[in-house]
Amino acid sequence: MTETIARAIDRSHMQVSDEVAIQIVQMNKWYGTFHVLRDINMTVNRGERIVICGPSGSGKSTLIRCINRLEEHQAGQIVVDGTELTSDLKNIDKVRSEVGMVFQHFNLFPHLTILENCTLAPIWVRKTPKKEAEEIAMHYLRKVKIPEQANKYPGQLSGGQQQRVAIARSLCMKPRIMLFDEPTSALDPEMIKEVLDTMIELAEEGMTMLCVTHEMGFAQAVANRVIFMDQGQIVEQNEPREFFNNPKSERTKLFLSQILGH
Amino acid sequence: MSDTHAQTVPFVRDTMLPQANPPTTEAGAVRWMRENLLSGPLNVILTLLAIAAIYWVVQGMLPWLLASVWNAGSIAECRQIIADAGRESGACWAVIRERWPQFLFGFYPNHLYWRPVTALLLLFVALAPVLFSKAPRQLLWFSAIYPGLAFWLLWGGSVFVPVVALLGLALGWAAFHFGQRISPLAGVVAAILLPVLWWLFLAGPVAEDLGNLLPRSMPWWMEEVRSDKFGGFVLALTIGVSGIALSLPLGIVLALGRQSDMFLIKSLSVCFIEFIRGVPLITLLFTASLLLNYFLPPGTTFDIILRVIIMVTLFAAAYIAEVIRGGLAALPRGQYEAADALGLDYFRAQRLIILPQALKISIPGIVSTFIGMFKDTTLVVFVGLLDPLKGITDAVRASPDWKGIYWEPYIFVGAIFFIFNFSMSRYSMYLERKLKTDHR
Numbered sequence: 001m002t003e004t005i006a007r008a009i010d011r012s013h014m015q016v017s018d019e020v021a022i023q024i025v026q027m028n029k030w031y032g033t034f035h036v037l038r039d040i041n042m043t044v045n046r047g048e049r050i051v052i053c054g055p056s057g058s059g060k061s062t063l064i065r066c067i068n069r070l071e072e073h074q075a076g077q078i079v080v081d082g083t084e085l086t087s088d089l090k091n092i093d094k095v096r097s098e099v100g101m102v103f104q105h106f107n108l109f110p111h112l113t114i115l116e117n118c119t120l121a122p123i124w125v126r127k128t129p130k131k132e133a134e135e136i137a138m139h140y141l142r143k144v145k146i147p148e149q150a151n152k153y154p155g156q157l158s159g160g161q162q163q164r165v166a167i168a169r170s171l172c173m174k175p176r177i178m179l180f181d182e183p184t185s186a187l188d189p190e191m192i193k194e195v196l197d198t199m200i201e202l203a204e205e206g207m208t209m210l211c212v213t214h215e216m217g218f219a220q221a222v223a224n225r226v227i228f229m230d231q232g233q234i235v236e237q238n239e240p241r242e243f244f245n246n247p248k249s250e251r252t253k254l255f256l257s258q259i260l261g262h
Numbered sequence: 263m264s265d266t267h268a269q270t271v272p273f274v275r276d277t278m279l280p281q282a283n284p285p286t287t288e289a290g291a292v293r294w295m296r297e298n299l300l301s302g303p304l305n306v307i308l309t310l311l312a313i314a315a316i317y318w319v320v321q322g323m324l325p326w327l328l329a330s331v332w333n334a335g336s337i338a339e340c341r342q343i344i345a346d347a348g349r350e351s352g353a354c355w356a357v358i359r360e361r362w363p364q365f366l367f368g369f370y371p372n373h374l375y376w377r378p379v380t381a382l383l384l385l386f387v388a389l390a391p392v393l394f395s396k397a398p399r400q401l402l403w404f405s406a407i408y409p410g411l412a413f414w415l416l417w418g419g420s421v422f423v424p425v426v427a428l429l430g431l432a433l434g435w436a437a438f439h440f441g442q443r444i445s446p447l448a449g450v451v452a453a454i455l456l457p458v459l460w461w462l463f464l465a466g467p468v469a470e471d472l473g474n475l476l477p478r479s480m481p482w483w484m485e486e487v488r489s490d491k492f493g494g495f496v497l498a499l500t501i502g503v504s505g506i507a508l509s510l511p512l513g514i515v516l517a518l519g520r521q522s523d524m525f526l527i528k529s530l531s532v533c534f535i536e537f538i539r540g541v542p543l544i545t546l547l548f549t550a551s552l553l554l555n556y557f558l559p560p561g562t563t564f565d566i567i568l569r570v571i572i573m574v575t576l577f578a579a580a581y582i583a584e585v586i587r588g589g590l591a592a593l594p595r596g597q598y599e600a601a602d603a604l605g606l607d608y609f610r611a612q613r614l615i616i617l618p619q620a621l622k623i624s625i626p627g628i629v630s631t632f633i634g635m636f637k638d639t640t641l642v643v644f645v646g647l648l649d650p651l652k653g654i655t656d657a658v659r660a661s662p663d664w665k666g667i668y669w670e671p672y673i674f675v676g677a678i679f680f681i682f683n684f685s686m687s688r689y690s691m692y693l694e695r696k697l698k699t700d701h702r
């Protein structure tokens with residue numbers, strides 16, 4: 001299980017502060033009549049690395065997509081960096097420009113080069129001058145170890161490379177929070193490692209991260225909290241060692257036995 | 263082989279084989295014929311049938327074409343020459359030789375032919391920066407003023423009519439720019455409202471006053487040509503090019519409107535598209551020629567060509583909207599989500615992410631619509647305009663000299679249409695190749 005993470009983790013910058021980054025209070029969401037998220041309460045402090053897991057259809061994606069309002073919640077409160085998410089477009093834009101998101105299927109823009117993918121939002125949303133945006137983009141592309149691909153198109157890159165570009169693209173907006181929705185589950189095993197490495201580096205720098213993943217090795221190595229969801233509810237949350245070695249609820253035990261069993 | 267096999271297990275190649283030529287049956291014409299014409303009995307039969315069909319067409323056409331007559335004053339003379347040469351029938355291209363100006367210019371005054379020709383040549387200059395990314399970007403300024411310039415060249419009159427009309431567009435642009443500072447919606451509303459008000463109430467008097475201030479001579483005034491003098495390809499191109507240039511942006515707006523979450527905008531777009539698509543173009547053209555008069559304030563004279571351009575534009579825009587909607591639907595939802603997640607607002611997401619991709623997918627459909635529309639410009643004959651195909655051909659045949667000529671004008675006009683449409687088709691293929699970045 002842990003073989004994808006083969007190196008020691010530098011924890012010197014991984015500090016959880018008292019400052020609240022995300023606060024979710026009594027949040028409920030429906031798709032039509034289907035009650036997909038029920039009474040979600042959750043506080044994320046700055047610097048936390050949270051892994052969310054749970055069976056398919058339990059609402060993990062929906063939950064993190066509510067945090068940058070890709071999905072709308074119908075009851076309760078979500079406050080991100082002090083800004084409450086309401087139908088006010090100004091607030092939504094503000095939150096989105098401070099929260100980065102990485103998707104399962106990368107969602108790079110196929111008609112733009114890697115560099116253009118990375119500079120688009122800084123130029124048009126942050127109004128960064130083009131030259132400066134390109135420097136920032138190259139900085140992050142170096143960080144995810146693919147600066148030499150800058151002038152290629154997404155279609156010319158491997159899945160792992162594309163996902164690293166997607167991470168770099170989000171980082172170019174200098175987000176304070178990063179959301180990951182199963183970033184490795186569309187990748188072949190040898191590419192999973194390169195993406196996880198990038199994510200670990202990010203964690204080592206103290207980024208606040210919410211990550212939906214089934215990579216339990218990553219959770220054990222990096223997360224400071226694991227949240228288990230089932231049927232639209234948070235069933236259990238704990239620090240990783242306790243969560244894996246000593247799960248409290250029957251559902252958690254069943255889930256863990258299924259994914260760690262083989 | 264068998265004894266090598268026994269000892270092959272550790273094998274290292276020490277000399278590399280040089281590249282060899284394929285056997286002759288695998289290269290050149292022989293191979294091409296075998297693969298493309300004669301692979302299997304069905305293919306052999308189809309090849310033979312195709313050859314027979316080609317032969318049949320050629321043997322029907324060739325004698326007629328070979329007996330072409332280029333120099334004759336009338337169809338009677340033409341027939342005489344063919345008969346003298348001992349041929350049964352022949353093509354009488356003399357009609358084209360004598361009447362080509364009419365096919366191209368209609369009844370546009372002879373001494374002013376340079377004006378539509380200049381407009382056409384400048385059209386290529388104006389199109390260059392739009393169509394080819396290698397052309398200098400500064401030319402875009404010329405493209406921006408070209409519509410006004412072309413209007414002035416074609417219709418003449420006071421230079422202030424197009425200038426004032428273009429000012430309306432500039433006004434719209436400025437309104438959008440400043441309105442955006444208040445809110446994106448305010449920008450759009452102002453950009454639509456201000457120019458319309460300008461055109462409706464101020465543009466006319468302003469142009470007239472300016473025109474009266476200045477002498478009726480060259481830099482300010484050119485001889486007027488009324489719309490009923492237009493005909494032939496000058497007419498077809500005027501309507502076709504304007505229709506193409508106007509229907510694309512309108513089609514994009516309609517397609518986005520149809521996808522909108524806002525109920526009113528969506529319903530309006532749907533109604534408009536479905537109504538326009540559900541009605542024959544001729545109906546719209548009749549509406550243009552008759553009905554619009556009832557809606558317009560009494561006393562306004564509204565040029566018939568302008569009316570036809572509006573109707574043709576609306577018609578093409580409805581089709582283009584549907585073509586683009588197909589392109590929009592083909593985009594994965596992830597593209598919208600990624601744009602949203604990066605904080606791009608609706609207009610930027612559309613302009614930078616969604617439309618470039620959707621339009622790229624829609625290129626073949628859009629160009630088909632354009633080609634169809636350009637050919638449909640011949641339908642203006644039904645509202646009394648002299649289209650090249652029927653309008654001018656009938657006019658030519660009405661003269662006693664050429665009464666009874668049939669095929670030659672149609673072939674000539676068809677060939678010119680073909681040249682324009684084939685160029686459009688080739689350009690669209692070039693564009694598709696150039697924009698292909700997905701490397702599938």
Ligand SMILES: Nc1ncnc2c1ncn2[C@@H]1O[C@H](COP(=O)(O)OP(=O)(O)OP(=O)(O)O)[C@@H](O)[C@H]1O
Binds near residue numbers: 061062
């Ligand atoms: N747009 C939608 N409309 C209606 N129902 C939806 C929609 N999106 C998701 N659902 C339903 O909501 C539930 C939660 O979906 P969600 O994608 O959040 O699950 P998940 O935990 O991310 O699952 P997975 O591990 O398979 O990604 C599922 O039952 C799903 O069928």
Ligand SMILES: [Mg+2]
Binds near residue numbers: 061
């Ligand atoms: Mg999911």
